[in-house]
Amino acid sequence: MKYLAIFSSGLLFAVGLGVSGMTLPQKVIGFLDFSGENWDPSLGLVMITSAGVFMLLHRRVLRRPTPLFDTDFHVPTRNDIDGPLVFGSILFGIGWGMVGFCPGPTVTALVSGQTQVWIFFVAMVAGMYAEGSLAVSNRLLTQRGDTVDG
Amino acid sequence: MEGFTPVLSSIGGILIGLAAVALLLVNGRIAGISGITAGVLHPTQGNTLWRVVFLGGMLVGAMLIRWLHPEALAIRIDVSNAAVLLGGFLVGIGTRIGNGCTSGHGVCGVGRLAPRSMVASAVFFSVAVFTSWLIRHVTGGF
Numbered sequence: 345m346k347y348l349a350i351f352s353s354g355l356l357f358a359v360g361l362g363v364s365g366m367t368l369p370q371k372v373i374g375f376l377d378f379s380g381e382n383w384d385p386s387l388g389l390v391m392i393t394s395a396g397v398f399m400l401l402h403r404r405v406l407r408r409p410t411p412l413f414d415t416d417f418h419v420p421t422r423n424d425i426d427g428p429l430v431f432g433s434i435l436f437g438i439g440w441g442m443v444g445f446c447p448g449p450t451v452t453a454l455v456s457g458q459t460q461v462w463i464f465f466v467a468m469v470a471g472m473y474a475e476g477s478l479a480v481s482n483r484l485l486t487q488r489g490d491t492v493d494g
Numbered sequence: 495m496e497g498f499t500p501v502l503s504s505i506g507g508i509l510i511g512l513a514a515v516a517l518l519l520v521n522g523r524i525a526g527i528s529g530i531t532a533g534v535l536h537p538t539q540g541n542t543l544w545r546v547v548f549l550g551g552m553l554v555g556a557m558l559i560r561w562l563h564p565e566a567l568a569i570r571i572d573v574s575n576a577a578v579l580l581g582g583f584l585v586g587i588g589t590r591i592g593n594g595c596t597s598g599h600g601v602c603g604v605g606r607l608a609p610r611s612m613v614a615s616a617v618f619f620s621v622a623v624f625t626s627w628l629i630r631h632v633t634g635g636f
Contacts, residue, residue, distance in 0.1 A: 357517075442584075
């Protein structure tokens with residue numbers, strides 16, 4: 345039951361991306377490119393409606409003592425604005441502005457079978473893997489040194 | 495789907511928001527696609543299967559789109575394969591260093607009014623606008 349619900353949530357997410365048109369990099373660029381001839385506000389509308397629905401409904405969910413199939417909510421609690429947050433978002437913004445793909449639409453667009461989508465996906469996974477490996481080795485290094493906060 | 499699609503984009507946005515709320519309700523997770531995908535690459539005990547199942551659901555949803563609404567997959571990319579490769583790598587590594595992408599920071603984080611997500615979203619949106627302008631209007635292609 346738990347996994348059927350998670351599966352359905354993923355399915356709905358991808359259907360939403362497809363219906364919204366955000367699987368099309370040309371529509372994303374059509375929004376990002378303000379100086380283009382035919383500016384396309386679609387992406388802005390998708391952000392407003394999706395974040396709006398989440399804003400209205402997530403509070404009700406978080407009022408529950410636990411999620412339906414877990415013991416805790418795993419919602420980020422950090423509030424500090426640090427270097428990695430800004431630096432990582434800059435790198436992401438460059439890649440997104442170059443091609444018009446971000447992770448959700450990329451995964452959804454794989455079924456198009458287009459070569460460029462797959463090139464983007466493989467490169468994206470390689471980038472994620474590279475950062476993950478760096479993070480893991482950093483963690484091992486700090487653990488090996490005598491850290492106070494462990 | 496070329497040009498402004500107010501009705502479809504609103505419906506799609508609402509579905510995306512509902513899907514993210516559903517994932518939070520079911521297992522208390524934020525629907526950040528970059529984080530969900532990256533978690534599969536470095537699996538940890540008890541924290542991997544739900545990610546694979548969610549991504550599997552996305553692929554089946556994508557197949558439904560291909561079947562019922564194929565114009566959403568008429569993808570046109572206006573840069574070279576080298577740029578696609580570089581862009582993909584930057585999106586992958588950047589979303590991990592910055593802890594999120596358009597879904598985790600943009601939809602869920604902004605929806606939660608989380609300061610980190612609002613800063614991240616402002617940064618990646620403005621950098622993306624600048625980058626897009628630079629390569630399409632200044633350097634004349636990439």
